[in-house]
Amino acid sequence: MAKIIASVRRKAVTTARNLRGVYALDDFEVRAQRLLPKSIFGYVSGGVETDATLRANREVFKGITFQPRVLRDVSVRSLKTKLFDETHSLPFAIAPMGFSALVAYDGDVCLAKAARAAGSFAICSAASLTPLERVAAQGASRWFQAYIPGDNLRIAALLDRITKAGFDHLVVTADTPVAGNRENNARNGFDAPFRITAQLAWQGMTHPRWTIGTLAREIMTRGMPHFENMEAVQGPPLFSRDLVRSTIGRDQLNWDSIRFIRKIWAGKLVIKGVLHPQDARIAQDIGCDGIIVSNHGGRQLDYTTTTLAALPAIRREVPDMTVMFDSGVRRGTDVLKAIMLGADFVFVGRPFLYAAATHGEQGVAHAMDLLAAEVDRDMAFLGITTPQEIRDHATQ
Numbered sequence: 001m002a003k004i005i006a007s008v009r010r011k012a013v014t015t016a017r018n019l020r021g022v023y024a025l026d027d028f029e030v031r032a033q034r035l036l037p038k039s040i041f042g043y044v045s046g047g048v049e050t051d052a053t054l055r056a057n058r059e060v061f062k063g064i065t066f067q068p069r070v071l072r073d074v075s076v077r078s079l080k081t082k083l084f085d086e087t088h089s090l091p092f093a094i095a096p097m098g099f100s101a102l103v104a105y106d107g108d109v110c111l112a113k114a115a116r117a118a119g120s121f122a123i124c125s126a127a128s129l130t131p132l133e134r135v136a137a138q139g140a141s142r143w144f145q146a147y148i149p150g151d152n153l154r155i156a157a158l159l160d161r162i163t164k165a166g167f168d169h170l171v172v173t174a175d176t177p178v179a180g181n182r183e184n185n186a187r188n189g190f191d192a193p194f195r196i197t198a199q200l201a202w203q204g205m206t207h208p209r210w211t212i213g214t215l216a217r218e219i220m221t222r223g224m225p226h227f228e229n230m231e232a233v234q235g236p237p238l239f240s241r242d243l244v245r246s247t248i249g250r251d252q253l254n255w256d257s258i259r260f261i262r263k264i265w266a267g268k269l270v271i272k273g274v275l276h277p278q279d280a281r282i283a284q285d286i287g288c289d290g291i292i293v294s295n296h297g298g299r300q301l302d303y304t305t306t307t308l309a310a311l312p313a314i315r316r317e318v319p320d321m322t323v324m325f326d327s328g329v330r331r332g333t334d335v336l337k338a339i340m341l342g343a344d345f346v347f348v349g350r351p352f353l354y355a356a357a358t359h360g361e362q363g364v365a366h367a368m369d370l371l372a373a374e375v376d377r378d379m380a381f382l383g384i385t386t387p388q389e390i391r392d393h394a395t396q
Contacts (some may be wrong), residue, residue: 018163019366025330025351028367029295032354036210037203039190040103044350046184047298053306054298057328060306062241064337068123069383077376079384083345084169084268084289084322090155090372091121091387092335094364095297095326095349096171098127099192101225102238104356106130110138111356113363118372123171123347129225136165145171145272149229150252152260156256157232159265168267172258175273177251180300194239209316214357255282262287270324273300275310277317290322290344297327297349308341315342336382340390 022028047054081104094115100107108122108130115122123143124135144167148155160165162170167390185191189199204211215324218225227235262269271283272292293311295304307327313335315323325343329335335346348371355363375387384390 022366023369025367028351028354028358031358036357037207039188039200039203042184042188043190043355044103046182048180048182048300049302052302053295053304056306057298060308061334061337063330063360066382068381072383074380074383074385077379079372079375079387081345081387091339092346092348092371093120094122094352095347096123096125097349097353098125099129099217101129103353105217107356108135109139110361111352111364114361114368117365118368121126126229128229131228131284133165136167142167143169143171145173147176147250148172148253148257149231150249150257154231155261156264166326170265170267171270173272175296175300226388275305277313280314280318284321290324292324292326296327311341311343332371332378335375336378336387336390337346339387352354
């Protein structure tokens with residue numbers, strides 16, 4: 001027993017040492033690219049077609065600047081942020097990401113546990129390979145992102161499952177009527193369900209840390225991963241010769257579907273993927289509790305407007321609605337810029353998944369700490385003591 005404890009301690013110390021060179025969220029991406037097979041890394045990092053929207057999501061932040069105030073007492077600062085009826089320790093959380101358990105061992109639970117420990121939360125994805133029930137039970141997740149089928153009977157069955165699992169925040173992704181044209185996935189050999197090819201086998205052989213430490217460990221611990229959460233029943237396995245992943249009739253989804261959901265869903269209802277002010281207004285009029293201004297991280301329609309550019313007009317259209325934001329956030333200044341332009345809360349995706357892939361739950365915790373420290377430091381420089389004050393004390 002003493003030897004086992006000593007081994008665990010040595011491993012923890014080694015992991016901590018490995019994190020010493022990680023000074024910013026982008027550092028996790030560099031490490032993840034070395035660890036992950038090209039197909040897996042490309043799935044996470046890529047966008048669609050020319051990646052124009054993906055690049056623009058980052059570039060747009062460069063055009064927004066601050067006008068700090070000086071000689072203000074900022075000795076007592078707080079990152080606490082109220083979202084709906086709950087106060088979180090941070091003004092940001094982890095966005096929903098599919099295939100997390102393929103990128104990082106037990107990725108969905110890992111993200112949820114680390115976020116909760118930091119005083120925030122992670123949204124469980126419908127494209128998860130982990131049953132939503134386990135993410136709720138072991139990760140204490142209460143936010144679920146759904147790709148809603150365009151059929152009321154199937155919608156009702158899915159919502160019943162989500163409710164029984166204990167989720168009370170439903171995020172309906174609205175910008176995926178069809179699958180995006182992710183050419184990089186095809187070039188890199190990424191497909192879903194997966195088909196064993198020479199290209200995929202070679203990638204696994206040349207990335208043994210991922211093959212053994214993530215994929216094989218996942219299969220040996222919990223069996224073959226399946227598409228778990230698209231509907232009320234389990235979907236196809238991750239590896240299949242002839243099965244085709246279903247789009248579950250998402251091109252039939254419309255505002256009447258959202259009205260139906262609002263009638264039968266007792267929890268908070270959020271629409272994700274809003275970029276037009278009029279869509280924000282419709283969501284508010286229907287009775288949705290909030291929206292997430294998002295272009296899906298540049299993963300659906302190329303040359304879509306950036307979320308940061310769309311945010312101010314949406315905020316003006318629905319000044320009293322809860323407006324959240326994602327896409328392109330990598331720095332504390334990004335978080336504050338989004339809040340300055342109208343966001344009540346911010347979501348960050350890829351960097352946290354890279355952290356989970358390279359360092360597990362400890363990596364995600366470190367990533368949360370890094371981003372929180374940046375926000376806190378930036379607030380001091382700006383002369384503010386809470387993130388929300390940025391709207392009053394800083395301008396473009």
